[in-house]
Structures are given as C-alpha cells and as structure tokens.
Amino acid sequence: MTKIIMHGCNGRMGQMISDICKNDPDVEIVAGIDIVDDGHNAYSVFTDIAACDVQADAMIDFSNAKAVDAVLDYCVERKLPVVLCSTGLSEEQLEKANAVSEKVALLRSANMSYGVNMLFGLLQKAIKALAPAGFDVEIVEKHHNQKLDAPSGTALALADAMNAAMDEVYDYKYDRSKERQKRAKNEIGISAVRGGTIVGEHEIIFAGQDEVIEIKHTAYSRAIFGKGAVEAAKFIAGKPAGYYDMKEVVE
Secondary structure, eight states: OEEEEEETTTSHHHHHHHHHHHTOTTEEEEEEEOSOOOSOSSSEEESSGGGOOOOOSEEEEOSOHHHHHHHHHHHHHHTOOEEEOOOOOOHHHHHHHHHHTTTSEEEOOSOOOHHHHHHHHHHHHHHHHHGGGTOEEEEEEEEOTTOOSSSOHHHHHHHHHHHHHTTSOOEEEOOOTTOOSOOOTTEEEEEEEEOTTOOEEEEEEEEETTEEEEEEEEESOTHHHHHHHHHHHHHHTTOOSEEEOHHHHHO
C-alpha cells in the first residue's frame, strides 16, 4: 500500500483526492497539510508543513504556487517523492523543481489526466503519417470562463509533442485576425474558447485534401486530474531521484 501525505488537503482537489483514496485499497492518506484544520478529515492535518512528522511513501501537492517552495524543501529534507500538481509556478520555482529532482523523485506534468497523456503518443504517431501526406494541423481548446491563461498548458504540450516528432519544423499561430494571407504549411494553429463551466476539451484536427481526422479529449469532471495524481503517487513511490511525468505513468 502506498502511503500519501496530501498537501492542500482541504482544497477542492485535496478533498476530491481524499475521496478517491477512500475507495482505492492500494493507497492511504496518512496525513494532510493545509493552512486550516477544521477537524473533518479522517487523517491528521498539520497547519505547518515543518511540523508534519508522519512517515509516507509520497506527497501529492495540489495547493498553490506560494506554498511550493516549502513543499520542495520539505521533500528534500525528508527524502520524500513528490507529485507536484500546483500551477502558476515561476521560472525560479521551475528551476528549483529541476534541482530538487536531482535529490528526490519529482513528477510534474502539464495535465494529470490519464487520457490526455495517452494522447501524446497517439498524436506523435499520427503526425508522422499525416504531415508528409499534406495534412494541416489545428488545435482547439475549450475551458470555463474563469480560466486565466490562454492557450491552455495542455494545448501547448500537445503541440510540443507533435512538433518534437517532426524535428521542430512547426511554428505556432494563435491569431490570424491581423493578417490577410494563406495558411503556412509549417504552422500549428492553436485556438482558445472560454465559456460557462467547461472543465476542459482539447480537439486536434488533421485537415487534408477532401478528408478530415479529428481526435478529441473531453474532461467531464476534475476528478480525472485527482485520479491521475493518485496513480502518479503510486508510480513515483520508491523511485530514485529524477524528473518524471505522467507519460511515464501511462506507458
């Protein structure tokens, strides 16, 4: 059984992961860390990360960027593998995460969904076959109206995976409204839609002569990200120091 410390346990994702773990016989949350302990969790909660002395196999962090430095320091001190899910990290924090991965196992991905991470390999295989045949590539991503960044990190990661498979020949086009010219062959168009409560949708369009292939992933609940984080914790427990991502979990 994988024993997990849940950092950000009282947040929306922390509580979702807690519920997921209750129904998974292979994992157990042995402690939580959050700024407030209201006593409703089935495990001990520490409001100061430094005070958490519970032994575990991995930590899942689903909090916020302000808390990430303390998480990384704690995991280095305790030699504790960490699944880093907080978003909005600064360049300095990303560099620190890289440095920490030389001391402990660290897993971080643009998207924690199992399905999305399956897409990377599928798209790389598809573009190798379709691009030489003259197919154009477009990505359309849709998210809720509260999302701040556009395009999504996942859309960029999908584009990067295809670009890497083709030896970085593509440029990314985010806006065509200021130009009056034909589409270039060496571009991937990336469009963002924001509205309502859309959890997340990524559609990859391969448009050829008289035929179109569409590959789409739709997230109906944020629970898919929590489930991915739990699977990542199982995967990373006991692993040697290194920088891992979800693509390795689903392989």
